[in-house]
Amino acid sequence: MFGSKEAFLKLPEEQRKQILFLNSSSTQAVYDAFNHKDILCGDDGWGNTPFSAGCFESVEKFCIQEYSDLNTWLLQHNVSLLAKVLLLPVFASVDEPAVLTVWQIVVEFASELFSGxxxxxxxxNAHWCLYYHHDGIITFAHTPALATG
Known part of the structure; x- marks a missing residue:
């Protein structure tokens, strides 16, 4: 994510300050917590059916037409672009870190983050979750169902 180390260092300092690569133990703790919470509840393990088991009150799916659609969708749903989020590669290699950042960075780098x-x-807090499927499909889930969330 965010290219090579050299490419990352060329980013403006203000952007670099908003992107924190977690160390291996923190990355493992995040994955463990999200697996324990079953954040993708009901998924088939390949990303074809995320959030299908009713763990969230609202689930919306759409195909990416323009990456600016992400910004529009977030604003329409009153999601602060400054809210902190975790980026978790689904099929990442063991040494690829999770990333702590803000929605604004996700929007700015959407074409890179959502291309692989x-x-x-x-x-x-796992109240909002976006799942990008490599076929260009984004699934948003929000508001955990009280019975399961």
Whole structure:
């Protein structure tokens, strides 16, 4: 994510300050917590059916037409672009870190973040979650159902 180390260092300092690569133990703790919470509840393990088991009150799915659609969708749903989120590559190699950032960075780098493999973007409280499927499909889930969330 965010290219090579050299490419990352070329980013404006203000952007770099908003992107924190977690160390391996923190990355593992995040994955463990999200797996324990079953954040993708009901998924088939390949990203084809995220959030299908009713763990969230609202689930919306759409195909990406323009990456600016993400910004529009977030604003329409009153999501603060400054809210902290975790980026979790779904099929990442063991040494690829999770990233703590803000929605604004996700919007700015959407074309890079959502061009490869599946990725989960979740707010730190897991009230909002975005699942990007490599076929260009984004699924948003929000408001955990009280019975399961």
């Amino acid at each position: 493999d599946n990725i989960v973007v979740a707010d730190v």
